Every structure is written in structure tokens, then in C-alpha cells.
Amino acid sequence: MDPHAIAAVHEADLGAARMQMALSLGWHIIVACLGVGMPAITLIAEWRGHRTGDPHVRLLARRWAKAMGVLFAVGAVSGTILSFEMGLLWPGLMSTYGEVIGLPFALEGIAFFIEAIFLGVYLYAWDRLPPVAHMLSGIPIVVAGVASAFFVVTANAWMQQPTGFDTEGGRIVAVDPWAAMFNPATPPQTVHMILAAFMVAGFTMAGVYAVAMLRGRRERYHRLGFLIPFTVAAMVTPVQIGVGDWAAHFVAENQPAKLAAMEGVFATERGVPLHLGGVALDGELRYSLEIPNGLSLLAHWDPGAEITGLEEFPEADRPPVNVVHWAFQIMVGLGFALLALAVWLAAAWWRRRDLPRSPWFLRAAALSGVAAVVALEAGWVVTEVGRQPWIVYGVMRTSEAVNPAPGLVYGFAGVSAVYAVLTVATVYVLRRLAREKPVPVAPQERDVTDYGVV
């Protein structure tokens, strides 16, 4: 084969590897968010049910636990694939830097063990343990879930801000694994991610009950099923927007090419406007709405601050602008839309201690879960595509990391097919669970086998 053909094949395989990574991460992250957020929300319901004896809340807790069983299983397997893929797709990264990001993953392994162990206890020993002991067995699941999200995102943060190692001639000679883990990107990214997980879980769970209420099922069971998760997510939303601003400042300071792509800034200037919408064509952003000096103000708290444009970076070092720009707009737009929804509920509750009367509230709430998931995916696209062409920012290119073996395209096709089936089956099973006859409120051991919590 002539060198051009080889290069073209390699290009296709690189594309396939990136798509495969994005697909499996994008899939896993949704389930992982539910894995982080749902146990806490379920425990809140279980606790209230225990305190008040209210059968509706107790039923909700049971139901949610049952769904959690399914979600944890798919979360565990989809996460396992990711750990395979780190080596299958990116051996160049792992061979050199695997040890640098090893520590957080080792810690994550411990967290997974704790999570899986206590999940087994929580789900299967509901009736063997007294109520308080049972709730206590749920707490390690919450802690371990948040911890595992923290650990894995520190690894990603390291890819954004690589610190804590010395190389000589391409070989690692010294590593400070703690410095790598607590790199400068870790604080904003981990906090933003963990809050996102609670938003995704809360709004998604609430969305299910909003749909039921729109269908006219407004009894206490559905109202509580809506209110408990929605309240959690609504309280997190304003905080999340503040943290998002922190993340944006961080990018502005540390990853100027990513910021320029997020905002579609090509020329380096002072007093740069904020661009809403628009398309990047031939080295400029067209058709966008400009807010004068907005970007300089937001990114550096100074309306006259200088913003580095993409022109400063060689063509080969620029991330794709349109994808990053639009993903960022979508995340921020949806963040504010969800905030508006939260404020709407708060206002109605403050005035009448009830849900807003307008059916539009429930219609919007029914979509809030989807919106949170889209914001989450968009955020990751900003982070990951905005980092291109680097896999480790400024240190290693994605094309140097990929597995050079031919045929990754077929692997991608196979993985896509499996994920398509997995998606259909997961949605189908969860919908069945939501519709099935309610689980009994005061279950006996027999019910656990008959109603198989997992």
C-alpha cells in the first residue's frame, strides 16, 4: 500500500476510535449520573417514609431502588468497557501515562467495591435488616458514588492540565501521583460534574412523574414522586451555574484555544463581545448576536480584557470551532432554562404551597430530564472536543495515542450495534418497571423473591 492509503486508513481508524470513545463515555455518563444521584434521592424518600410512615413515600423508595438495580448493572458493565477501551483504543496514552493517572483509578476501584457491596446489601437485604440499619447501609453507596465521580474526573482533569510528572526522551522518569490527581483543573471540573449528576438524576426522575401527572394521575404518590427529586435538582441548579462560571474562568486562564473555540473568537483583541449563536466560516464567526464587551467581562471580570484568538495558534493546534461553540451555547442555554423552571416552582410554592397551575409547568418539567442530559453531554463535548487535537493538553496528540492496529472501524461498528440494543432494552425494561403493578408497601422476605428488587 502506498503511504497515502495507509495514512487514510489510519485516519478512518482514528475517527472510529474517537467516535467509539465518545459513544461509550457519553452513554456511561448518563447511567453514572443516575448512579450518583439516585441513591441519595432514594434515601431521602426512605427516610421520610420511615419518619412519617407515609405509605406513598415508602412505595416510591422501593420503586426507585428497583430501578437502581437495573441502572447499576448497566452502569457497571458500560464502565467496564471504558476501562478496556482505555487500552484497546489509546495504548499510546496508557503506555506512557497510565501510571500517572493510575492512582485515581485505583481509588475509584475501591469506591466501586464499596458501592457494589453495599448495593447488594441495600437491595437484597431490605427485609433482613431493621429500617434504620437498612438506611445506614445506603449511605456508603451515596458516598462511594460521589467519590467515584470525583476520582474519575480528576483523571480527565489531568488530561486538561497535566501536572505531576517528568519526562526524558518520551519516557516517564518521575511521577508525583498526588500532584497529578490534584491538578489545577480538578476543583472546578469535579464540583461541576458532581452537581451535574444530581441535576440529571433529579430532573430525570421528576420528569417521569410529570408525565404521569400530565396524564391526570395527580394523587399523592405521583406528586411526591415529582416533588422530592425535583426539589433536589432545583436546589442544585443555581449553584451549578455559579460553578459553571468558575469552570469558564478556569478555561479562560488555562486553555485559551478552548475558550476561543467556545466563543468563536478568531482575532486577538481587547473588549471582545459575547457571541450568541452564529457559525464559524472561513476564519470568522458569522450571523451571531453580539453583546459588546461581554466576553472580556465574563471571562476576566474586566470589560477591556484581552482575549486570545484562534489566529494565535497554528492551524494544526485548533479545536473544531462550530462543535465546541454550539455545545457551549446549548449547555449554558439549558442551564438557564432549568433555572427558570426551578424559580417558577419556588415562586408558586412560596405563594400557594402548591405546584404552578399552568400545564406548561408540567410540560416543561417533563422535558427537564432530557434537558439536563443534553446539557451534560454538551458540557463534555466542550471539554473533550475543545481539548483537541491534544489527548493530553499540550503534551500528547490524540493521533499519537491511538491504537495503530487496523480494523478499529469494525470494532466501532460492533460496539455501536451493541449499544443500540442496550439502549432499547434498558429503556424498555425501565418503562415496564414504571408501569408495573406497585410493589407492596410492607414487604416480607417472600416479596423480595417475588418482586425481585434487581
Place this chain on the structure above:
Amino acid sequence: MPLSEILLAVLWLGVTAYVLFGGADFGGGVWDLLAGGAERGSRQRALVEHSIGPVWEANHVWLIFVIVLAWTGVPSVFAAVSSTLYIPLTLAALGIIARGAAFAFRKASTELWQRRLFGAAFAFSSLVTPFFLGTVAGAIASGRVPPGIAAGDLVAGWLNPTSLVSGALAVGTAAYLAAVYLTRDAQRAGEPGLVSAFRRRALASGVVVGALSVAGLAVLRADAPRLFAELTSGAALAFLVLSVGSGVVSLGLLAWTRAYLVVRVSAALAVAGLLWGWGAAQYPRLLPGVTLREAAATDAVLGAALGALAVGAVLLVPSLLWLYTMFQRADG
């Protein structure tokens, strides 16, 4: 002992735990596959489901533990293995998805056709996944993964006599362990019919695994003479003798006694002996021309990871014991 040796030992303990616990979960799926029609096999399937349900996720984490420790402790070896063997590893990964998801879906479904469909996916992937993982072990053992990224033969690397035998051996040991564990579970559940069914299966699969191991040694002798020489001398030989001895004892106990709890231990020893024999034979070479010392990560990394694991173990060991004993106590 230097940190790299400790790390390797911990890694190998992880592999052992995965084979003994996770492997048995795969074996449960194999017996699910062979349990017969929906009516006839339902009691056996219920026992399998009941035994695996609460523990399989925790057992599965051993695999993640092994992968993560491998890339942390010996990153270049991890990269060489996963790039050269990406085909069987991708297939194993897909099998893992299908298996775990289908198992959970089956538990959550009520209608027969759904349970059949998910059950079939669960059972079938329980068979192929250990097979592909076994071929990977065979590829490493027979020195077919050279250092470097994707430097080995992408197909012959895992389609060769040693790999095929170890693939079959992986399926066989999984099924054997599961049958032994399930015999005891059935005994505890007071189901004499199931006890004798699984006891027969344990005996049969035990004999098959024994025969496969002998065949495997013959294949190794022809295909990987160096490993064969190492296996039949020194510490490796001691492990092998332990394995054979425990295997024979297990079969005897199964055939003539009802001490199924003891068989669990002896069967596990037989399998662990095989693994540690392989490990001892190969040590300190990880890949052709690459020793542990050359491949190991820096001491700072090894120290941090091992320290974290030691602290983690303080939390984990009691929790794991609690989990296992809670569901092994006479069902309340």
C-alpha cells in the same frame, strides 16, 4: 520486597479472586444455558439467579481492579497486551455488556418471552466471555504478545493452540467452580433434587477440566516449551502439584461424601494452584524480553497505589465478608 513485586502479587491476588468469584458467576450462566427447557430448567435457573444476584457486581469489580492495577503498575505491558489482543478483548468486552445487562433485565422482567430472550443472551455470553479472556491468558503465557504497541500478530496472537486450550480451560473451570458452589447452595436451600443435579455436573466438569489441564500441558510442551520447562520445575511445580492434589481430593469428596462446603475450598485451591503455577513459571518475565522490573511504574506511583489499596482494604475486607455471610446464612 520491592514495591513492584508486591504490586504484582496484589495484581495476581486480584486475578485469582476474579477467577474464583467472577469466574463462578460465568459458570452459573453456563449451567443456565444447559439447564434445559423453560419448564424443566426453571428450578435450576432460579437457584443460579438466587446465588449470583446479590454478589455478581462485587465479584465483577475484581476485573476492573485487575485492569486498573495493570495500567498503573506495568503501563507498557498493559498497552502491549490490549493493543495486540484488541480483537478477543473487544469480544470479551461485548460479552460482558451483554451478560451483565441481560442478567439484570431478566430479573426485572416478568413475561416468559422476555425472560427467555434475556436469559439466552445472559447464558450465551457467559460462555463466550470466559473463552475470550482465556485466549488472552494463553497468548500472554505462550509469549505471543511482544513489547510495543500492536507489535504482535493481531490474529495468530490469540488463535493458536495454547490460546484455544486456555479458552476452553477458562470455560471449564468457570463451570466446574459454579457447579461446586451451587451444590452447596442447593444443600443449604434444602433442595435434594438440585443437590444431586449439580453434584453430578460438578463431577463431570471436574473430570473434563482435569483432562483439559493434562491436554493443556501437552500443548504447552509443543507450543511454548520455555513456559512448559518453567512450569515443571521449582515453585511452579509445587503449585501444580497442589492443584492436582486438590482437584483429586475434590472429586473424591464429591463422589463419596456430602461435605460440599469443604469441596468449595478444595476446588478453589485446585484452580488457584493452576493460576499461581502459571504465575510462578512466568515470573519475572511479563512479555518476551521484558521483566517486571523493566516494566514497573515508578516507586512513587506504586507506593501511592499500594498505600491507597491498603487503606481501602481496611474498609473492603469487612464489608465483603459481611456481604457474603449475610447471603450465606440460612435463609431467614
